Amino acid sequence: MKLIKLPLEFQKARIILEKIRNAGFEAYFVGGSVRDTLLGLPLHDVDIATSAYPAEVKQIFKKTVDTGIEHGTVTVLDHGDGYEVTTFRTESTYQDYRRPDSVEFVRSLEDDLKRRDLTINALALSLDGEVIDLFGGLEDLKKGLIKAVGNPNERYHEDALRMMRTVRFASQLDFEIEATTLKAVAENAYLLEKIAVERINVEWTKLLLGKNPKKGITGFIETQLFAYCPMFKTMDQVFKKIPSLEQLHFNNEVTAWTLVCYLSLDNHKQVSKLLKAWKCSNELIANVQNCFSALALLKIGQIDAWNLYTIGLPSFEMANYVADMLGFPRDMTTIQDSYKALPIKNKKELAINGGNLIKDLQFTPGPLLGKTLNTIEKKVVSGELRNELSLLEIAARKIQND
Ligand code: ATP
Structure with missing residues (x-):
């Protein structure tokens, strides 16, 4: 059994887990925050999973917001902070490749961890600092391995985005992809074609902003993932040129x-x-x-x-x-x-505006007014005209009369 000291971010959320536990349910920290804590990386959000159903979570806490109730997620508000509390769940396949066809709430942590994509993402952490590791995630974290939970072929057929996540996490953490998992990505790459743009965009952006985007892009080439995604096809020059750039970090x-x-x-x-x-x-x-x-x-x-x-x-x-x-x-x-050294840094600093031209110089709204303002703005920016209303009005009158 591995025990760790809860980092500060988890200490703040302690009260949430305690209250759920006191009401007779199980509650754990799960997902990316547990992985990143074990890797000593900074945390951005803390996810909590529980055996309590959403209606039960709402009974335990006074202030909650239904942020994803159909997926079992309720946000609990506590002293100005919000914590996402999600009921343990199993998911069926994603027929429309956007969201799972159905979500079933369950009472078992094991069932919830089983549906997660990678062993390193399927770890849970209890209030006492005990790491619950049912799929070898701890060992994979130690070895620097990205490995699918369960049979990778089946997992990628359920949700093809997981292939992108596999490559993305390998580059983000600078890990290697375990052989069977890698083979399954290469064999199932064609499934990516069906995934919704919005979901692909999230993963692509995280890959670009991660630790080693070059590795991720090379991974996309080697596994053929990019060849099967319509939006990537128009970017094939990127896939040709990026690997030859020496340094890449965004x-x-x-x-x-x-x-x-x-x-x-x-x-x-x-x-x-x-x-x-x-x-x-x-x-x-x-x-x-x-x-x-x-x-x-x-x-x-x-x-x-x-x-x-x-x-x-x-x-x-x-x-x-x-x-x-x-x-x-x-x-x-x-x-x-x-x-x-620019005399003005934006439009708001220009001493004259459309109102002045209409009121003081009897301009009528229309193309001439727009053109006059634009000419004056250019002259002020280039230093040809001083940014003073009286001077700019003289210039405007001249343009009007030309
Ligand atoms: P990051 O914030 O760096 O993306 P994360 O692990 O928090 O990392 P999320 O996309 O927020 O990533 O997902 C939270 C957790 O939900 C993951 O750790 C994983 O356990 C699970 N998960 C997310 N997407 C999937 C998926 N497509 N299939 C299975 N499990 C998933």
Whole structure:
């Protein structure tokens, strides 16, 4: 029996497990937080699994939110913190490849751990610090092995996303994939074709942001996973070029996607099309577009005040991060200094706006107004005009009369 000292994050959640236990049910910490604790990695969230059914959990705690009640998850609120408490469950296969066809709540921890994907993800931790290891997860953690729980062929047929997770965890933790599991991924790779984009995107993003994305991408190539996913097919240049890049590490989704786009696409239209196909958020698409523009400018080294103003320093700094990986020569200090020297840093700082033009200069809303403001903005940013209302009104009147 392995006993460990509960880390601080678990200590905070102690009270939740104690209350469930005092009500006569079982409760454990489960999943990624147990794995990461045993690996000495920082924890981001703490998942709790229990033999109590959702209605019973809601009876035990005063403040709860139904965050995923159909899957047995209730969020318990305690002193400003929220804890996801999920009833032990078994799952049937995923006919639509988005969510399991049915979820059955059960009272047995073993049944719950059995449905989990990998041995290292199927560990539970009790309040007393006892690690419950029914599938050899502890040994695999020690050996640095990624291994499916049960028969990998069957597990991948139930849910093909698990193949991506297998490769993703191997790269995220820098582990090796156990031989039978690896063979099953290669043999069943074609099943990935059916998985919903949203689920693939989550795993792909976690892979890119993990410890060793190059290893994950190489894993995708070797197992043929990428060949079977429609969204990956349009990115085949990435799969050709990334393995030859010497260093690869991403600090956020924007830099990750910018590099991917830069390696595989030529223009903004294609970037937008690809990211929409991946169902990325509009905010992410806008940020990647900006960073993509900044990267193209860093490559040619011709950045004027207007480029800096419209794209913004944060995008240039992210592009600089990507440029490091691509080995572009560039001078970031000059770019930062030029940005600091800009007379205005965004539209809100412009001393004149549409209201002034309509009220003071009798402009009518329409294309001329927009064009006038844009011309003035460019002149202010380039230093040609001082950012003072009276001066800008004179310039606007001149444009109006031309
Ligand atoms: P990370 O936060 O790094 O992704 P995690 O292990 O917490 O790691 P989640 O995707 O949040 O990952 O999943 C939580 C747990 O749920 C996993 O540890 C695993 O036990 C189980 N799990 C998640 N997805 C699947 C799946 N597709 N099939 C089987 N079990 C899964």
